[in-house]
Amino acid sequence: EKIFLMDVEAPRVAKHCEPGQFVIVKMDDLGERIPLTICDYDREAGTITIVVQIVGASTEKMSHLKAGDAFEDFVGPLGCPSELISKDIEELKKMNIVFIAGGLGTAPVYPQVKWMHEHGVDVDVIVGAKNKELIILEEEMKAVAGNLYITTDDGSYVRKGMGTDVLKDLVAEGKHYDLCVAIGPMIMMKFVCLLTKELGIPTIVSMNPIMVDGTGMCGACRLKVGDEIKFACVASSIASSLLYPRHTSSKFLFLTSGACSLTGTFFITSILKSFLSNYTVHNRRDVYHLPEA
Numbered sequence: 001e002k003i004f005l006m007d008v009e010a011p012r013v014a015k016h017c018e019p020g021q022f023v024i025v026k027m028d029d030l031g032e033r034i035p036l037t038i039c040d041y042d043r044e045a046g047t048i049t050i051v052v053q054i055v056g057a058s059t060e061k062m063s064h065l066k067a068g069d070a071f072e073d074f075v076g077p078l079g080c081p082s083e084l085i086s087k088d089i090e091e092l093k094k095m096n097i098v099f100i101a102g103g104l105g106t107a108p109v110y111p112q113v114k115w116m117h118e119h120g121v122d123v124d125v126i127v128g129a130k131n132k133e134l135i136i137l138e139e140e141m142k143a144v145a146g147n148l149y150i151t152t153d154d155g156s157y158v159r160k161g162m163g164t165d166v167l168k169d170l171v172a173e174g175k176h177y178d179l180c181v182a183i184g185p186m187i188m189m190k191f192v193c194l195l196t197k198e199l200g201i202p203t204i205v206s207m208n209p210i211m212v213d214g215t216g217m218c219g220a221c222r223l224k225v226g227d228e229i230k231f232a233c234v235a236s237s238i239a240s241s242l243l244y245p246r247h248t249s250s251k252f253l254f255l256t257s258g259a260c261s262l263t264g265t266f267f268i269t270s271i272l273k274s275f276l277s278n279y280t281v282h283n284r285r286d287v288y289h290l291p292e293a
Contacts, residue, residue, distance in 0.1 A: 002054045003104070003136060004063060005039070011046030012040075013076045018085060019108050019111035023050065025212045031072065032058040033229030034209045039107040039137075040114070048076075051107040051136065057073075078214045079233065079242050082112045083204070084181075096177040097171075098201075100163045100192055102184020103130070107139050108185050110205060114144045122146030122173075126166045126210040129190070132157035139282060163188065164195045207232050 013023060017038050024035050040049035054060050084092065097116075101109040106127055115253045117125050125145040130153045142148050149166045150158040159166075162183075171177070177199075182192040183206040196203040209232050212220040216234035223230050 001254060002063060003134070006050050006052065006065070007042075007048060008071070008074065009046055010048050010074055010076070010246045013267075014048050016127070017041050017048060017077035018081035019115045020082035020085075020108065021079045022214070023048070023074060024078060024211070025050075025071050025075075025288055026073040027061055028072045030060070031071075032056075033212060034058055034062075035078075035106040035214055038226070040111055041084040047168070049108075051077070051098075051104060053104055055158070060130075075214070082115075084112060085115055088119070092116070092119070092121045096169065096176055097121075097179045098126065098175075098177045099123060100126045100128070100167065100180060100182040100184070102128050102163060102188035104136070104183075105182075105184030105188075106135075106141065109181070110137050110144075113141065113179070113283045117144035119138050124177075126151070126163045128152070128163040128166075130154065142181065146170070162191070164191050167195060167199075171199055171263050179204070180220060183185070229263060 010023075017037075022035050022037050024033050028034050036050045036052065038048050039051045041047070052059055052062055054063050060230060062115065071083060084097075097115055100108045109125065109127075111291045113123055113125055123145065125141055126149045126153045127135060129137070132152055133156075135152070135157060138150070140149075151161050151166050151169070152158065153162070154160065163182075167180075178201075180192065180194075180196050180201045180203040182189050182203060189205040193203055193205065207223065209221045209223060211233055214221075214233045216231050217233045219229075219231060221232040223232055
């Protein structure tokens with residue numbers, strides 16, 4: 001396994017993106033379209049940060065990009081911003097919010113927590129991973145979280161256990177939460193939802209099915225919600241009881257896709273090709289490389 005971060009010069013995307021949105025990138029004419037979370041952005045520098053894990057041929061090829069190289073296409077910002085950033089700041093300050101990130105789920109959690117911190121809202125953050133080496137953005141998260149709790153499946157760092165174990169302990173110690181935001185593997189989010197339902201904590205999760213165009217046209221990311229078909233890339237919040245009626249309650253859990261709804265404008269791929277120089281790799285660094293046996 002290998003995880004790396006890239007800062008990409010994309011001034012137009014950096015100017016308009018918000019926490020919770022994403023981009024779709026393509027290496028070359030024959031490459032796959034890959035949706036990636038906007039992990040961070042710098043409007044002044046005109047860059048955004050993406051986190052990539054090598055899982056196939058396209059991401060392997062992407063891992064060889066160096067500063068100065070370019071993507072063939074770089075479409076964004078797509079999806080809608082986190083619903084939290086549209087809420088009244090004073091109301092947010094009155095809420096006790098906990099974010100639970102599993103594995104690479106830390107990437108979409110970080111910009112939301114950073115935005116909250118910049119607006120004077122302190123939140124608790126629980127970050128879980130299989131082992132110490134797979135913990136990403138630890139220092140960055142420490143700088144913006146009110147409290148950061150780290151746990152690893154194998155106990156190789158801080159404590160042993162799942163994110164749900166940490167949440168149980170915090171509540172047992174007297175912590176009260178008005179909202180939980182959980183982002184990570186499906187199985188992780190499922191068990192977070194089962195726990196928060198039991199604890200009575202309203203919960204938002206991120207659904208990220210296979211996606212192709214990311215604009216609601218192809219239907220590849222469709223989800224069955226009750227008797228309706230929804231497209232994750234353009235769906236707004238949905239009562240998750242319609243998704244998982246045996247496991248959840250609409251009173252406590254709502255679905256927010258990592259690509260909820262489109263912003264007012266998006267760039268067509270063919271137009272982006274004429275602005276290729278705007279989407280070059282500015283910087284990259286490895287987060288974790290599993291040593292070969």
